[in-house]
Amino acid sequence: MKIREYDYPVSCSLSMRVSKEQIWDLISQAGYLELCHPFCKSNSVEKWSGDKSIDYINYYNNLTFARTFTRWIDGQGYDLLIGKSNDRKSKVLWRINELHPGVSELKITIHPHRIKNCPRFLEPLVYFFYTRIMLKKYLRSVLKGIKWYVLSYRVVKKNQFGSHSWFSK
Secondary structure, three states: OOOOOOOOOEEEEEEEOOOHHHHHHHHOOOOOHHHHOOOEEEEEEEEOOOOOOEEEEEEOOOOEEEEEEEEEEOOOEEEEEEEOOOOOOEEEEEEEEEEEOOEEEEEEEEEOOOOOOOOHHHHHHHHHHHHHHHHHHHHHHHHHHHHHHHHHOOOOOOOOOOOOOOOOO
8 A cells, every 4th residue: 555645634623612703713813822732832923824824833842843834714724734844744724614603613634744764564554553543632632722712711731631742741
């Protein structure tokens, strides 16, 4: 089985009793990850907003990823590439859907880059039994943080929804 860049996407979604606009107001503001991301130490912005926006997320384990926005859809979401500077990037799609008046869903989909230094025949096993599980855990925590913030307007604490071995200390 051949694996190319961006195969095997991982998605998580979470519904919340807020309008689509409330979610968009949060996720479209510069530096918003500092308010709602349970593994984010800082979220510095190089250029904002719209297509070609660039920001950086510094995690609690001091890993820093650049986020380069490739598509900005006002009121609905965006697409971006994320990863270490000068390294492989994963493609990430953020989408907001209105389920009912006053009830919306935020869905995040990651198309992870290929696994470095892994024999190709092992990539599917590593992906399905490790990478996918870890990405789902990460996405659930991020979505819970966004929901927490839009419902309470209280800043999410470090590891509030559990730690993550890739991004927490």
